[in-house]
Amino acid sequence: MNIDTAWKLFVAMLACGAGVALSLKPWQVYHEQRERAQEAETRMEVSEANYAELRREQARRSSPLGREEMAREQDYLPRNERPLPSGP
Secondary structure (H helix, E strand, C coil), X not given: CCHHHHHHHHHXXXXXXXXXXXXXXXXXXXXXXXXXXXXXXXXXXXXXXHHHHHHHHHHHHHCHHHHHHHHHHCCCCCCCCCCCCCCC
């Protein structure tokens, strides 16, 4: 192996090493951004599920049947109803 070939091999290895070293930071940033995006997506899915539940509850409270169900859950009886006897 002559000096010229050794020198070219050294420069090529140095260039490869520099390329690898310089590419580490962008990959680290990429992974951090990916993780933050995944967390944001998870938070968004939870928020959408909460919103859907609130909309269902709002629809229930808005309907006459839903209002009656909620009133009965709180032991409300209309004037013309009598409570059922409990026990033997």
